[in-house]
Amino acid sequence: MYNLYTHIATNPSRCKRLTCKDTLFTIFNCGLKNKYEDLWSHHNYIVYVVEGRKIWHTAHGSYDLMEGSCVFVRKGACIVEQFFDTEFCFFLFFIPDAFICETLATKSTPIQSTGRAHEPIMPLADSVSIHAFFQSMLPYFDEKCQPDPALLELKFKELILTLADNTANRELLGYFCSLLEEPQSVPLQLIMEANYCYNLKLEEFASLCARSLSAFKRDFVRIYKTAPGKWLLEKRLNHARHLLANRGRTVGEASFECGFENAAHFSRTFRQRFGMAPTSVKQRLLV
Known part of the structure; x- marks a missing residue:
């Protein structure tokens, strides 16, 4: 599993890009070799598809773009x-939480919380203004010199404010409000529940939670009353058992979808936890 932001930021020859502070705006022609790619990012990001098709699979559902x-x-x-x-x-x-909060703080009319849950991926309402924004960015990529960072910062803020002004983006507005209410911290439980089934290292979970590794471990134990490694293993195994028993997944598929490095390691760990092989779960539970 690789960090999408870091992958693009450290490979400038792969795509045209414009940068401003910790934001990175790119036109990216994807050349991934594998049918499925595991990836993560410690920043939120907006995807606008110009051509082609990909499906983003999350623990909460799939999104066909x-x-x-x-x-x-x-x-x-x-x-x-x-x-x-x-x-x-x-x-x-890519838009860090701090950049979103900084931009929304300049908005003349405060946004109102919608009280809606925040899915891992939120479709944005189709509008003339959002299409026009991306079209307006194209000339900057054709320039020989990078535009002034101050100009790019204005353009990036324009995108955030354009999205925040559209009341049809109810789910996104709810998420923006949650950031404004807690701008200095990320709800650790929200991050863990949304990402436990991915093969992320503890250092990467800590980065997602905007904490050092030591602070992440300390806060995790305070909230869950157990070590993060033990909690993750238990959550992944229970999710795998659900996939095998109720979703018809094969052992290989369940192993992949629950963040295990390989099927052999998964089968061994599963047997140690539940006292049976993964292949026998469906039959046992149906009896």
Whole structure:
């Protein structure tokens, strides 16, 4: 599993890009080789599809993105399914929580909380203004010199304010409100429940939770009354048993979807925890 933000930021030859502070705006022609790619990002990001198709798979559902699709992806992990019959070209706009809060603080009319739950991926309402914004960015990529960072910062803030002004983006507005209410911290439980089934290291979970590793471990034990490694293993095994018994997954599929490195390790750990092989779960539970 790799960090999408770091992967793009450290490989400038792969795509055209514009940068401003910790934000990174790119036109990215995807050249992934595998049918499925595990990836994560410690920043939220917006995807606007110019051409092609990919499916973002999360623990809460799958999102089929095609030409014209525009979504807000909360920081965290996912599995991206690739289709090789056409090139996939898209805009990526990474937005740290602090940048969102800084931008929304300048808004004349405060946004109102919608009270809606925040899914890992939030489809954004289709509008003339959002399409026009991405079209307006194209000339900057054709310039020989990087535009002034102050200009780029204004453009990036324009995108946030454009989305915040559209009341049809109810779920996103609810998420923005939650950031404003707790701008200095990330709810640890929300991050863990949304990402436990991915093969992330503890250091990566700590980064998602905006904490040092030691602070993450300390806060985790305070909230869950157990060590993060033990909690993650238990959650993954229980989720795997559910997939095998109720979703018809194979051992390999359940292993992959629950963040285990390989099926052999998964089978061994599963047997130690439940006293039976994964292949026998469905029959045992149906009896």
